[in-house]
Amino acid sequence: MVTGMSGAIEKEGFRPDLEGLRAIAVSLVLLYHAAVPGFGGGYVGVDVFFVLSGFLISGLLLRELETTGTISLPSFYARRLRRLLPAVALLILVTVVASVIVLSPLRAADVAGDGVAASLYASNLRFALQATDYLQSELAPSPLLHLWSLGVEEQFYLFWPALLLIVTRAGSNRVRRVGVVAAAVVVASFALSLWLTTASAPWAFFSLPSRAWELGIGALLAVGAARLAALPRALAAGAGWLGLVMIGAAGLIIDTSTPFPGIAALLPTLGTALAMLPGMRRSAQGPVKLLGWRPARFLGRISYSLYLWHWPLLVLPTAVAGETLPLAIRVGLMLVAIPIAYASQRWLEDPIRHGRLVGIVPRRNLALAGALSIALASTSLGLGFMTTQRLAAATAGSGIGTGAGADAPLPDLGGLAADPTPRPGDSSPSASAATTLPPPPGGPVPAGLIPALDAARADIPTIYGDGCHLSQAATTIPECVFGDPDSSTAVVLFGDSHAAQWFPALERLAIERSWRLVSLTKSGCTPASITVWNANMKRADTECDDWRGRVLERVAADQPDLVIVASSHPYPSAGSGGPAAADGGKALAAGLEATLDRLVPLAGAVALIGDTPKFDLDPPDCLSAHLDQTLDCTEPRAEMVDLTWLETEARIAKERGAAFVDPTNWACPTDPCPTVVGRFLVYRDRHHLATPYVTALRERLAAALPDLRAP
Numbered sequence: 001m002v003t004g005m006s007g008a009i010e011k012e013g014f015r016p017d018l019e020g021l022r023a024i025a026v027s028l029v030l031l032y033h034a035a036v037p038g039f040g041g042g043y044v045g046v047d048v049f050f051v052l053s054g055f056l057i058s059g060l061l062l063r064e065l066e067t068t069g070t071i072s073l074p075s076f077y078a079r080r081l082r083r084l085l086p087a088v089a090l091l092i093l094v095t096v097v098a099s100v101i102v103l104s105p106l107r108a109a110d111v112a113g114d115g116v117a118a119s120l121y122a123s124n125l126r127f128a129l130q131a132t133d134y135l136q137s138e139l140a141p142s143p144l145l146h147l148w149s150l151g152v153e154e155q156f157y158l159f160w161p162a163l164l165l166i167v168t169r170a171g172s173n174r175v176r177r178v179g180v181v182a183a184a185v186v187v188a189s190f191a192l193s194l195w196l197t198t199a200s201a202p203w204a205f206f207s208l209p210s211r212a213w214e215l216g217i218g219a220l221l222a223v224g225a226a227r228l229a230a231l232p233r234a235l236a237a238g239a240g241w242l243g244l245v246m247i248g249a250a251g252l253i254i255d256t257s258t259p260f261p262g263i264a265a266l267l268p269t270l271g272t273a274l275a276m277l278p279g280m281r282r283s284a285q286g287p288v289k290l291l292g293w294r295p296a297r298f299l300g301r302i303s304y305s306l307y308l309w310h311w312p313l314l315v316l317p318t319a320v321a322g323e324t325l326p327l328a329i330r331v332g333l334m335l336v337a338i339p340i341a342y343a344s345q346r347w348l349e350d351p352i353r354h355g356r357l358v359g360i361v362p363r364r365n366l367a368l369a370g371a372l373s374i375a376l377a378s379t380s381l382g383l384g385f386m387t388t389q390r391l392a393a394a395t396a397g398s399g400i401g402t403g404a405g406a407d408a409p410l411p412d413l414g415g416l417a418a419d420p421t422p423r424p425g426d427s428s429p430s431a432s433a434a435t436t437l438p439p440p441p442g443g444p445v446p447a448g449l450i451p452a453l454d455a456a457r458a459d460i461p462t463i464y465g466d467g468c469h470l471s472q473a474a475t476t477i478p479e480c481v482f483g484d485p486d487s488s489t490a491v492v493l494f495g496d497s498h499a500a501q502w503f504p505a506l507e508r509l510a511i512e513r514s515w516r517l518v519s520l521t522k523s524g525c526t527p528a529s530i531t532v533w534n535a536n537m538k539r540a541d542t543e544c545d546d547w548r549g550r551v552l553e554r555v556a557a558d559q560p561d562l563v564i565v566a567s568s569h570p571y572p573s574a575g576s577g578g579p580a581a582a583d584g585g586k587a588l589a590a591g592l593e594a595t596l597d598r599l600v601p602l603a604g605a606v607a608l609i610g611d612t613p614k615f616d617l618d619p620p621d622c623l624s625a626h627l628d629q630t631l632d633c634t635e636p637r638a639e640m641v642d643l644t645w646l647e648t649e650a651r652i653a654k655e656r657g658a659a660f661v662d663p664t665n666w667a668c669p670t671d672p673c674p675t676v677v678g679r680f681l682v683y684r685d686r687h688h689l690a691t692p693y694v695t696a697l698r699e700r701l702a703a704a705l706p707d708l709r710a711p
Contacts, residue, residue, distance in 0.1 A: 017279035018052055019300030020291025021272065024244075025049050026303040028251045029146075030310055030337075034330040041254030044268035046149045047214055047261070048247060049307075051272040053153055054218020058182070061161055062222055065174050071165045078365035080157060085369050086352045087305055087344050088150060089376050092118050095143050095312045096380050102320050104625035105391040106453065107140065112384025114144040117151075119377035124151035124206040131202030131536065132471070136457075138686065140319065140618070143312035148206050155208045156215050179223040182216050189213035197262030200473060201537050204261060211261065214269050221273055228280040240278035240287030246271025257579065259538040305341035305349065313337050388454045394627050395445055395453060410678060410696050440674035442631040445623050448679055450692045456620040456684045459691050461503045463519050469500050470522040472536060475546040477554060482517040483510025489708055490516045490560035492603070494551055495527045497688060498611060499566035504691045505698035506564070515708070518560070520551045526567045527551075529598075530591030533572040533579035540574035552595075555602050561708055563599050565658075566609040567592075568687070569645050589648050596656035605706035606658040610649050612667045613640035614687040619675040634672035641668065661704045666697050 025048035032042025064071050092115045099111040117126040127148050130136040167181050168174040189212040196204035204210045221228070231239075250268040258264050278288045290296075299306065313333050318325050325333075351357045358368060451459040463469040468480035483491075493499055493506055500521040510517035525544035526532060534541035555563060572579040573587040580587070592608075599606050615635055622633035641664055653660035667673070667682065667689060675682055677693070684690040 015279050016297055017288045017291040020296040021048060021052060021275060022300035022303040023296040024247060026299060026306050029307060030334045033311060033314055034334050039251055040256060041251045044250040044254060047265055047268040048272045050211065050214035051218040051269050054215030055221045057157060058219035058222040061164055062175060062178060065168055071161050073161060074362035074366060076161050078362035081369035082353050082365055085372060087308055087349050089372055090348065091308045092376055096383055098316055099143060100383050100387055102316060104621050105387045106621045106624040109384045109387045111142055111144060112380045114142045115380030116377045118144050118147040119373050119380060121151045121154040124148035128202050128206035132200060141315055143315040146311040152208050152211050156212055175223055179220065182219040182223060186213040186216035186220065189216060193261050197259050198539060201259065217269055217273055221276060225280055228277060231277060233281065236278045236281055237286035239274040243271045243274025244287060247275060257538060302341040302345045305344040306337055309340045310334055310337040391454050391624055395447060395449055437671035440631065440634055440670040440672065442629060445627045445630055445676065446679050450680050451690065453620050453624050456681055456690065459684060461500055461691055463500060463503055468519050472524045472534065473543060475543050477520060477550050480519045482507050482519065484514040484516055487514050487516040490558060492518045492520060492555060492560045492563045494520045494563055495566040496521065496525050496568055497523050498568040501689045501694060502566060502609060504695040505701050508695055508698050509702055522547050526571045527565050527595050528567060528588050528591030529594040530587050531574045533574040552598055555599060559602055561604040562706060563603040563606045564609060565606065569611045569642060585645060585648065589652060593652050593656065596652060596658050600657050607661055607705050608649055608653040608658050609661045610646050610663055612663050612689060613673055615640060615683060618686055619683040623675055630676045633675045637668050637671040637673050640673050659706050666700060
């Protein structure tokens with residue numbers, strides 16, 4: 001092994017140890033995606049790839065600058081496209097087509113949209129937007145999600161060679177100038193990464209500006225390669241071993257709750273830089289010998305294809321199964337990806353990369369690549385459009401959007417959907433839950449479903465679009481008054497997205513009964529006085545605390561006739577540096593008590609709407625795959641209703657002098673809980689009621705609220 005490796009080292013520019021580092025990087029990613037216990041930080045393998053890429057590509061550019069005095073941008077881009085595009089284009093096409101075949105129409109259309117973005121190397125931007133959208137952040141993972149890293153790299157290399165060409169155009173000391181600009185990129189990008197990791201973790205994770213510093217570290221290594229090659233052998237070897245330990249530690253210590261990239265990303269990136277130092281000396285000893293192990297080099301050679309193919313091989317079977325696959329099957333699927341990656345590398349990538357199939361003329365390569373990208377994006381777009389059109393045709397007449405159909409009659413399912421919630425003291429959630437419930441009627445998804453399945457996700461309350469429902473990062477309270485602005489009867493809606501879901505009914509009531517309705521809602525922010533852990537931001541949600549305080553001040557100043565409070569459950573409280581240990585909801589209950597204690601003296605009346613049941617399945621998605629039988633998309637009421645929390649809410653409301661509204665029988669009028677009632681879609685996603693259905697419930701909601709006299 002050593003002899004063969006020593007010969008390889010003698011090849012100009014070839015680094016067997018880098019193949020070994022690629023193997024470590026892709027192995028970490030595979031172990032993480034397969035959810036192998038202990039590798040919760042395996043996603044840092046992508047950071048290892050970034051440093052390696054920055055080193056290798058910057059080294060090529062530097063050599064071209066030193067030998068020719070310039071950089072041929074057409075040749076550079078043509079080489080990149082020959083290297084990357086064939087395999088990723090095939091991967092996107094196969095994945096989108098497979099998704100159309102095996103996934104539900106709604107999910108397949110989403111994947112097709114991902115395919116369009118990935119074809120244009122912009123999927124990282126699409127996934128960042130989805131991750132920051134509270135309503136989209138809970139969508140099932142895309143089989144193309146992993147292509148975000150290619151988007152980051154290719155966006156970097158879109159400007160990096162041009163930037164180097166500009167800074168080295170005149171004068172000498174080209175290498176030094178490249179080093180200065182690389183250092184500037186590293187410093188600026190890392191500073192932005194630190195800020196964004198706290199301010200907006202999804203954008204920090206997915207965006208180029210917050211990731212460029214990792215590629216910049218590789219560029220700095222390329223700039224200093226000659227000097228680093230002169231390091232003493234013992235020092236270089238020690239640094240290499242330390243670097244490997246740091247990479248391994250990152251994969252084992254970091255997990256999905258770690259704010260990332262930020263400071264935490266220094267562990268794998270600096271570890272990679274250190275691990276590369278022994279190979280600078282062109283020595284086959286120490287860490288270089290380990291990294292040059294033949295199986296590792298084999299995985300390193302196919303790492304690009306292996307990275308491409310492993311994720312959809314895992315996601316699509318999981319989606320078909322409808323549940324998490326056993327560990328043995330997940331690991332087996334990762335092993336299946338190896339021969340597929342080898343075949344892709346040998347019979348597709350290498351022939352095109354070396355010009356045996358398409359030649360190496362830059363202008364021709366660029367034209368072919370552009371045509372292929374456009375064709376791939378168009379094909380993905382067409383498949384997505386065709387899928388949604390088939391869905392629309394299968395449910396002809398159901399193209400009714402937000403606000404339409406709200407006056408359609410609700411069927412009386414055993415009287416439960418029609419009965420207003422009893423007043424506090426008349427009944428309890430446990431008594432209500434003990435009622436014998438009728439089974440839901442079966443049959444196909446009705447024509448004229450309100451809203452249409454392909455419009456359900458976008459059929460959200462208007463306050464999401466007019467700035468009145470705040471994002472997780474916002475804290476300023478906008479002036480959002482609905483109904484009759486001059487009315488002497490003031491009603492305030494206060495809470496998170498589970499409060500916002502009731503807005504359509506309250507807005508119609510405000511118009512019909514001349515109320516002055518003030519909407520004060522914010523995504524992912526409970527009205528309970530508790531500092532919560534924001535899993536999206538990966539930190540304590542101080543913005544939520546600030547906003548809640550401003551809302552309470554607003555209520556104190558306005559003293560409305562009625563404050564309606566609603567919230568999702570559970571909410572993890574923030575501990576020291578992470579989510580606090582589960583306490584059975586005690587902290588949230590105490591926070592709700594504190595909030596009601598503040599509100600009750602400030603308003604004429606306070607009503608707490610209990611939390612609505614939650615599906616495990618996605619109702620619109622499930623129905624789109626089971627158009628012939630809605631019963632296939634039901635779930636047992638006992639699994640959807642958190643009876644303990646409902647009883648806690650009812651108790652807190654009664655003790656604090658607030659009314660309690662139990663919406664369970666409206667959201668789940670049968671057992672199992674239905675996704676369709678009459679012509680109405682009940683839920684627009686797993687845990688938010690559909691806008692038209694809520695609007696149709698307005699009289700039932702009004703009857704359950706404390707009485708308000710008309711002005």
